[in-house]
Amino acid sequence: MEKFIRHTGSALPLRRSNVDTDQIIPAVYLKRVTRSGFEDGLFSAWRSDSEFVLNKPEYSKASILVAGVDFGTGSSREHAVWALQNYGFKAVISSRFADIFRGNSLKGGLLTVILPQEQVEALWLAIESDPTTQVTVDLESRTVTYNDVTCSFELDDYTRWRLLEGLDDIGLTLRHEDVVTSFEEKRAEFKPKTLPALA
Amino acid sequence: MGKTLAEKIWEDHVVRRADGEPDLLYIDLHLIHEVTSPQAFDGLRLTNRKIRRPDLTIATEDHNTPTQNIDQPIADPVSKLQVDTLRKNCAEFGVRIHSLGDIEQGIVHVVGPQLGLTQPGMTIVCGDSHTSTHGAFGALAFGIGTSEVEHVMATQTLPLARPKTMAINVEGKLKSGVTSKDIILAIIAKIGTGGGQGYVLEYRGSAIRELSMEGRMTICNMSIEAGARAGLIAPDKTTFNYIKGKPHAPKGADWDAAIAYWSTLVTDSDAKFDAEINLDASELAPFVTWGTNPGQGLPLNSNVPNPAEIADAEARGAAERALIYMDLTAGTPLKSIKIDTVFLGSCTNGRIEDLRAAAEVIKNKKIASSLRMLVVPGSARVRLQAESEGLDKVFIDAGAEWRNAGCSMCLGMNPDQLKPGERSASTSNRNFEGRQGKGGRTHLVSPLVAAATALRGTLSSPADL
Ligand code: SF4
Numbered sequence: 001m002e003k004f005i006r007h008t009g010s011a012l013p014l015r016r017s018n019v020d021t022d023q024i025i026p027a028v029y030l031k032r033v034t035r036s037g038f039e040d041g042l043f044s045a046w047r048s049d050s051e052f053v054l055n056k057p058e059y060s061k062a063s064i065l066v067a068g069v070d071f072g073t074g075s076s077r078e079h080a081v082w083a084l085q086n087y088g089f090k091a092v093i094s095s096r097f098a099d100i101f102r103g104n105s106l107k108g109g110l111l112t113v114i115l116p117q118e119q120v121e122a123l124w125l126a127i128e129s130d131p132t133t134q135v136t137v138d139l140e141s142r143t144v145t146y147n148d149v150t151c152s153f154e155l156d157d158y159t160r161w162r163l164l165e166g167l168d169d170i171g172l173t174l175r176h177e178d179v180v181t182s183f184e185e186k187r188a189e190f191k192p193k194t195l196p197a198l199a
Numbered sequence: 200m201g202k203t204l205a206e207k208i209w210e211d212h213v214v215r216r217a218d219g220e221p222d223l224l225y226i227d228l229h230l231i232h233e234v235t236s237p238q239a240f241d242g243l244r245l246t247n248r249k250i251r252r253p254d255l256t257i258a259t260e261d262h263n264t265p266t267q268n269i270d271q272p273i274a275d276p277v278s279k280l281q282v283d284t285l286r287k288n289c290a291e292f293g294v295r296i297h298s299l300g301d302i303e304q305g306i307v308h309v310v311g312p313q314l315g316l317t318q319p320g321m322t323i324v325c326g327d328s329h330t331s332t333h334g335a336f337g338a339l340a341f342g343i344g345t346s347e348v349e350h351v352m353a354t355q356t357l358p359l360a361r362p363k364t365m366a367i368n369v370e371g372k373l374k375s376g377v378t379s380k381d382i383i384l385a386i387i388a389k390i391g392t393g394g395g396q397g398y399v400l401e402y403r404g405s406a407i408r409e410l411s412m413e414g415r416m417t418i419c420n421m422s423i424e425a426g427a428r429a430g431l432i433a434p435d436k437t438t439f440n441y442i443k444g445k446p447h448a449p450k451g452a453d454w455d456a457a458i459a460y461w462s463t464l465v466t467d468s469d470a471k472f473d474a475e476i477n478l479d480a481s482e483l484a485p486f487v488t489w490g491t492n493p494g495q496g497l498p499l500n501s502n503v504p505n506p507a508e509i510a511d512a513e514a515r516g517a518a519e520r521a522l523i524y525m526d527l528t529a530g531t532p533l534k535s536i537k538i539d540t541v542f543l544g545s546c547t548n549g550r551i552e553d554l555r556a557a558a559e560v561i562k563n564k565k566i567a568s569s570l571r572m573l574v575v576p577g578s579a580r581v582r583l584q585a586e587s588e589g590l591d592k593v594f595i596d597a598g599a600e601w602r603n604a605g606c607s608m609c610l611g612m613n614p615d616q617l618k619p620g621e622r623s624a625s626t627s628n629r630n631f632e633g634r635q636g637k638g639g640r641t642h643l644v645s646p647l648v649a650a651a652t653a654l655r656g657t658l659s660s661p662a663d664l
Contacts, residue, residue, distance in 0.1 A: 016520075017513050018392060018492050022631040027612045031263065031277040033237035033284045045633050069513060070393045073426065073492070074631060075610075076328040077235065078344035099396055099428050100328055104344035156360070158220050169346070170248075173223065173354045176215050180251075180356055183214045183225055188460065190453035191227055192316050194295050195254040197303075198446040 001109045003166035006138040007090045009063035010131060011146075012053060013124045019067055020074035021101065025083040038083035058131040066123050067094045071112075072101025081108045091137045093144065095120050106159050107169060113137060113144060119151045139163060201467025203364045204433050205399040208339040208464070212322050214356055221358040227321040229351050230307045231258035231294065233285040234612070235326030239349035240288040250292045251355045257316065258289050258296040261306045263612050266575055266602035269299050278613065292352075305578020305604040308332040308546040312416065313580055315445025319434035319461040324351055329546050329628065331422040334431035335415035336438055337464045339399070341429040362428065363473035365398040366466075369406040371481035376661055378556070379414035380548060380626070380645035382406065382478070383421045384486035384496045390476060392494040395427030398474065401466060402432050406480035412441040413552040420547045421628050424493040433465045485660040487533055488630045488643040490521035495630075497533065499648065499660055505529035524632055525640050526620075533658050536642070540623040541572040541599075541653040542635070543646060545609040548626035549577030553646040554585050558593040560650035560661050565598050567656030572599035573615060575607040599653065611636045624652040 029041030046052045053059060065084065071094040072080060081104045084092065092110065095117040105112045115123070126146055127133050135146040139160060144151045162169070173180075202210070215223040229252075236258070243249070250256060263278040273279035282299070289296040297303040303310060308329055311317040319337035324330060328342035347357055369382060387394075400422050407415070415432050422430025439458060442448045449457040484498040495518065497504065506518040506529065522529065527536070543549075543557050554576065566572050574594045576582035582604055585591055591601045608615040609627040617623055617639025626649050630641035642658060651659040 017517055020492070020629075020631045022610075022629070022634050026633055026637070027262075027610045028637075030234050030612065031275075031281050033241075033281060035238050035241075045637060070396075070426075073392055074328065074423075074629060076326060076342035076344055078238075078326075078346060081344070096393060096396065098393075098426060100342055100344060100423075104346065107344065107346040156219075169358060170246075170350050170353050173350065173356060173358065176223065177354075179215050179223075180225070180354060184355075187225075188456065190449040190457040190460075191321070192318060192447040192449075193254040194228075194257040194316060194447075197295055198314075 001166045001168055004109055004111055004139050004163045006136060006140060007063065008134055008136040009090065010059070010061055010133060011064040011066050011123070011127045011135045012059045012062035013127050014053060014065055014067040015124060017068035018070045018073055021072055021077050021080040022074055024072070024080040025077065030077060030079050035082055036086055038079055039086035042083040042087045063088055063090050064135050064137060065089050065092045066120060066127065067092060069095045069117060071097050073098040076100045078104045078108065081105050081110050085110050093120065093123065106163065109163065111137060111139060111163065113153045115144065115151050115153055122149065201470035203466045203470045203472060204337065204401055204431060204464055205339060205362070205364050208320055208322065209361060211320065221360045223356050224322060224359050226324055226351050226355055226357060227255060228311070228316055228323045229256045230311055230323065230325035230330070231256060231348070232261050232307050232325070232327065233281045234262045235345050236288065236348055237281065237284045238345050239352060240292065242349040243292070243352055248353045250294065250352045253293040255355065256294050258285060258294050259304055259307050259310050260285060260299050262606045262610065264299045264605040265613050266605050266607050266615060269603050275614070302579050305580065306546045306549065306606055308420065309550060309577035309581065312336070313445070313578060315442055315447040318442060318457070319438060320464050324357065328423040329420050331427070331429050332416050332420040332546055334419040334422065334429055335412060337431055337434035337461070339429055339431065342423065362399045363397055365395060365400050365474040365476065366472040367400055367402050367476045367478065369402065369404040369478045369480050371406055371479050373406060373480050373483060376647060377483050377485060378645045378647060379410050379417040381483055381486040382480065383418045384488065384493070384643065385483055386478060387421065387425045387494045388486070388496040389478070390425055392424060392492050393426045395422060395425035398427050400425070400427045400430035402430060407432055408435065411552060412437060413550045416550070417547055421493065424628055434461050485645060485648050487648060487658055489525065489527060489533060490518060491524055491630055491632050493628065493630060493643060495521055496643065499533055499658060501533055503527045503529050503531045503533065534663070536658045537569070537622070537656060538624045538642070538652055538658065539570050539621045540617060541570060541649050542575070542608045542623055542625040542627065543572065543649050544575030544577065544607055545627035546577060547628045548646050549575060549581065551581050551584050553626065554581070554590050555588070557646040557650035558590045560647060561597045561654065562593050564654055566653040569656045570653065572653045573602060573608060574599050575602045576604050578604045608635050610634060624649050624658060
């Protein structure tokens with residue numbers, strides 16, 4: 001996984017709450033068996049409206065998405081994270097994320113930043129009045145800065161460290177394989193196994 | 200201080216705990232389907248890893264599979280590739296798979312319980328957010344993303360931060376015609392789609408204990424619609440009786456050992472929940488959604504709400520947008536809303552009791568000529584059981600379509616989709632914009648309301664017949 005230390009870019013205001021993963025990427029786009037190429041499905045239903053903010057030329061270079069509350073609800077599809085990343089987003093800012101989406105994003109290196117709703121509103125105003133406003137998301141200092149504003153955000157030390165170092169979770173867990181093995185030796189006998197198949 | 204049920208299961212599965220790190224949790228059962236697994240298998244191949252416990256892993260084909268002409272190759276080439284990829288991956292990595300046409304095939308959350316693989320006290324995961332369904336057995340079950348799927352494949356564990364716990368107490372007796380679907384829709388309307396975020400929900404109280412296992416599954420299924428990754432119900436006699444005799448249920452001495460353990464899986468009387476919600480079951484009525492998220496629901500006797508009367512600005516904006524998308528006017532009685540398609544099925548309400556309940560309403564009657572009705576059993580076994588009871592005839596004679604098992608119109612990945620502007624009454628769990636087909640409009644309902652609606656052509660309950 002790529003390291004995430006800090007990112008600076010312009011930001012796109014998505015003034016909608018409860019953006020579910022069926023909106024981020026509808027099911028018909030989920031049939032691919034690769035991790036790339038999902039950008040064409042990103043917000044596809046909304047993109048057919050020329051007024052939709054993603055279609056506005058002034059936001060075409062945006063790499064930070066600033067969304068309403070409860071972003072990423074619904075399905076567990078990690079394709080939602082890939083679609084955002086494939087499109088070019090490095091970070092998403094909202095006042096609340098759905099649990100599974102947030103877990104997926106932090107595993108995949110898309111930084112999800114939680115800011116209080118007032119700070120999200122202020123950021124919306126700034127990037128709407130000047131779409132070229134440069135916004136910096138700094139994981140090292142856990143801050144979002146733009147113009148002369150600095151907002152701090154929280155992220156647990158462990159996840160922050162993993163992202164800063166670009167470490168893969170599976171590799172980290174496999175360092176403790178022996179503990180997993182000894183746990184397995186003590187598992188109850190009556191717990192079901194899928195093999196062999198019983199009828 | 201005592202522990203809640205969720206905390207007990209959690210503690211029993213901690214493989215490793217270290218300061219400042221998430222707990223490493225052991226996973227007892229990993230369910231796989233075609234949509235969220237291909238990239239995970241690829242990841243294993245790239246890193247030369249194996250599936251650590253194929254004997255705790257099982258796959259089924261459900262999201263993409265057609266519900267008609269299942270003896271022929273899948274017509275959509277992209278769907279076919281995804282299903283073929285799953286078959287190849289399972290063969291390569293030694294995973295048991297139930298493919299289209301197999302007697303055990305069906306929606307992943309219907310198949311696990313019916314094989315007896317879902318048992319109390321287990322940790323169960325699947326790359327699907329409705330894995331919460333299995334919580335009905337007193338298991339800690341939740342949906343995961345594809346990176347986590349790969350993690351479980353490689354290690355049979357997951358690093359997870361401990362969730363908070365919320366008790367949802369539902370006391371009292373349900374009125375006739377009110378079902379577990381109405382309970383959960385009422386709960387979501389009350390706490391909102393983000394209300395359960397960060398929590399494991401425990402459904403408690405006399406109304407919950409009265410429910411059958413299938414009714415309990417309907418409730419736990421939709422925990423995610425309230426924002427909670429998992430929801431569960433303490434196992435009891437109803438649970439044990441349901442599991443007994445299933446193919447993978449413990450047998451002989453194992454059964455006794457299992458019962459002894461399962462009986463400890465209750466929230467201690469001195470345990471503390473982080474939050475608590477109360478609901479009076481006797482006040483509930485059949486519930487339907489009017490908007491584009493599952494929290495936008497009301498009793499069927501109500502009118503479409505007026506956004507101007509909603510105090511919260513965020514909710515008001517969402518309601519305004521929802522009414523435009525749904526093409527509804529404030530003040531319209533919900534019962535006058537005309538429906539084009541009735542969908543009876545999904546992992547929420549595609550089990551035998553759901554089909555029986557709907558068939559009872561429809562028996563010897565005809566569905567309205569203005570609509571079509573799709574009946575899609577949750578699994579091949581549910582379909583066979585229904586046929587042995589003659590339910591297929593009831594539906595076909597009424598003018599409905601009797602299909603093969605799968606997710607079908609719940610998410611419209613296969614050919615079963617709404618056309619733009621079409622309106623459905625659906626027993627599934629999500630009424631998001633375009634969920635059942637681009638431009639489609641969804642009203643979530645119980646199987647009883649679905650059946651009555653099919654007969655009358657407008658949103659209705661059996662009491663209206
Ligand atoms: S029936 Fe619907 S909700 Fe259930 S697993 Fe299938 S697509 Fe998901």
